[in-house]
Amino acid sequence: MKNRWLLLATIPLLLISCTKKEDTSLRTQPIPSELVVGTDAAYAPFESENADKSVEGFDIDIIHAVADRAGFKIKIVNTPWEGLFSQLASGDRDILISAITINSERKKVMDFSEPYFEAVQLIALPVKSKVTKFVELKDLKVGVQTGTTGDEVISDLLGKTNPNIKRFEGTPLALQELVNGGVDAVVADNGVIDNFLANNAKTFKTVADPSFSKEHYGIAVKKGNSELLKKINDALQALKKDGTYQKIHSKYFGKK
Amino acid sequence: MFAWFRTDIIVEYMPLFLRGLWTTLALTAIGIFFGTILGLLLGMGKIAQAEHGPWRWPLRLFIKTPSQIYISFFRGTPLFVQILLIHFALVPLLIHPDSGLLFSGDTALYLKREHGALLSGALALSLNSAAYIAEIFRAGIQSIDRGQTEAARSLGLNYYQTMKHIVIPQAFRRMLPPLGNEAITLLKDSSLVSAIGLAELSYAARTAAGAYARYWEPYLFISLIYLIITMGMSYIVHRLERKYQSA
Numbered sequence: 001m002k003n004r005w006l007l008l009a010t011i012p013l014l015l016i017s018c019t020k021k022e023d024t025s026l027r028t029q030p031i032p033s034e035l036v037v038g039t040d041a042a043y044a045p046f047e048s049e050n051a052d053k054s055v056e057g058f059d060i061d062i063i064h065a066v067a068d069r070a071g072f073k074i075k076i077v078n079t080p081w082e083g084l085f086s087q088l089a090s091g092d093r094d095i096l097i098s099a100i101t102i103n104s105e106r107k108k109v110m111d112f113s114e115p116y117f118e119a120v121q122l123i124a125l126p127v128k129s130k131v132t133k134f135v136e137l138k139d140l141k142v143g144v145q146t147g148t149t150g151d152e153v154i155s156d157l158l159g160k161t162n163p164n165i166k167r168f169e170g171t172p173l174a175l176q177e178l179v180n181g182g183v184d185a186v187v188a189d190n191g192v193i194d195n196f197l198a199n200n201a202k203t204f205k206t207v208a209d210p211s212f213s214k215e216h217y218g219i220a221v222k223k224g225n226s227e228l229l230k231k232i233n234d235a236l237q238a239l240k241k242d243g244t245y246q247k248i249h250s251k252y253f254g255k256k
Numbered sequence: 257m258f259a260w261f262r263t264d265i266i267v268e269y270m271p272l273f274l275r276g277l278w279t280t281l282a283l284t285a286i287g288i289f290f291g292t293i294l295g296l297l298l299g300m301g302k303i304a305q306a307e308h309g310p311w312r313w314p315l316r317l318f319i320k321t322p323s324q325i326y327i328s329f330f331r332g333t334p335l336f337v338q339i340l341l342i343h344f345a346l347v348p349l350l351i352h353p354d355s356g357l358l359f360s361g362d363t364a365l366y367l368k369r370e371h372g373a374l375l376s377g378a379l380a381l382s383l384n385s386a387a388y389i390a391e392i393f394r395a396g397i398q399s400i401d402r403g404q405t406e407a408a409r410s411l412g413l414n415y416y417q418t419m420k421h422i423v424i425p426q427a428f429r430r431m432l433p434p435l436g437n438e439a440i441t442l443l444k445d446s447s448l449v450s451a452i453g454l455a456e457l458s459y460a461a462r463t464a465a466g467a468y469a470r471y472w473e474p475y476l477f478i479s480l481i482y483l484i485i486t487m488g489m490s491y492i493v494h495r496l497e498r499k500y501q502s503a
Binding site for chain 2: 082083085086089106109141143146147151152155160161163166167168169173174176177180181182183184
C-alpha cells in the first residue's frame, strides 16, 4: 500500500521535470540568424583563450572577417578537439574553424571550404637529439595530439596501436611532455610548434622533413550544406582579393 | 539492428584495448596496494594522541596535523587536477635530466622515457586512494569499542600490540565493504590518467574515436569492459563479507 502511494507521489514530480525540460529546450533554440562556430581554443596562434575567456587568434579573425563579408552573425564556442567533428555532424555547431587539415578521411563526414592556410608538419626534438629525418623516429617515443595529422603520419610509420605513440588531448601538452623528457619527439603543425617555441625559447629544436606533404586548412560545414559553403568560399575569395586576408596573416605570422 | 555498429574499429584497435585493460588493472592494483599501506599509517596518524606526558605536543605537531592536512588536500581537490599537478609539475621537479631532486642524468632520462606517465599515474592514484582509505581506517578503528583497547592495555599489551592483535583485526571486518567500494571507485577513476598520455583503457577508446570521429563503438565497448570488471569486484567483495561475517 505504502509503495503505491510513493509511486503516485512521484508521477507529478516526473511530469514537472518533463515540462521543465521542454522549457529549457525552447529557450536554447538557436536563433537562425546566428551561426555557431566550433573551435578548439588550445592551439595558439590559430585559436586560444585569452585571460577574459574570449577566443582569439588567426582562425578567429578570419572567420569574423568571412562572416562580416558574407553577412551572417556568428557565435564562437570553444569545443574540445575530440568532440569537434561529431558536434558538427549532430548540428550543435554550424561551422568549424580550428586549424583543420583538409583530407580525404574527413571529407567523408564534412564539407570543406577552399583552403585558407598552408601548413606543414614539423618534428620537435630535444636540442641534443641526432634525429634528422622522420623515418628515424621508428624506435623512439613520439608525442602527438589525438586525431591530428601528426597522429596520422606517426600511426602510418609505427602502426596505429604501437605503444611508443603517446597521445595527448592537446599539442601544448605533448610539447610539455617533450620538455620534461617523457617523449623523444613530437610531430605537429608548424604554426603551433613555432608558437610554443616563441614562448619557451631554446627548450627544443625543430626539423622539417621534406617527405611531409604540404597541408591546407579549411573551414568545415556539415556535409551537404552547400549554400553556407558557397557563402564562405565567396567571402574568402573577396578577402584574399582586397588584402584583408594578407593583413590578418601578417598580424600573426609576420611579413612573408 | 546493430548494422551501424562498426566492429572493424574495435578489431583494428584490439591490441591497444588489451594493453589498455592490462594497464588499467595494474594501475588499480598498485593504487590499492600502496594506498592501503599509506592509508593505514595516515588513518592511525589522524587519531594518534597522547593525553599526558612528553609526547603530547610532538605527536600532535608531527603526526596528527600533517596527516589531517594530507587527507584534507587529497579528498578536497579533484583527482584530475592532482594527476596533472603530479605529472607536469611535481614529477619533473623530482625526476629531471638536468636538475632532478631525486634522480637526474641518465637515470632520470630513462625513467621519464620508459615509465614517465605510468610513474605519475600510479603515484597520483596511490596518493589519492591513500587519503580515502585513511578515512576508512579511521572510521573502522574508532568504531571498535573503547573497552577493547582499555582491556588490552590493562592486560599489559602496548599500543602497537593492541592495534595489531585486538583493534585492527576487528576493525578490518567492518572496513571490508568501504574498502571494496574504494577499489571499484579507483578502477573507474583510473580512466582520468589518459590525460597524461598513459595508454590505459579509456586512452585506447579516445585514440580509436579520434582516428575515425566515431564515438559509439569505442566508448560503448570500454563501458562494457569496465562494467564487467566492477561487477566482478562487487561479487568478490560480497563473498569476502559473507566469509568474514560467519567467522
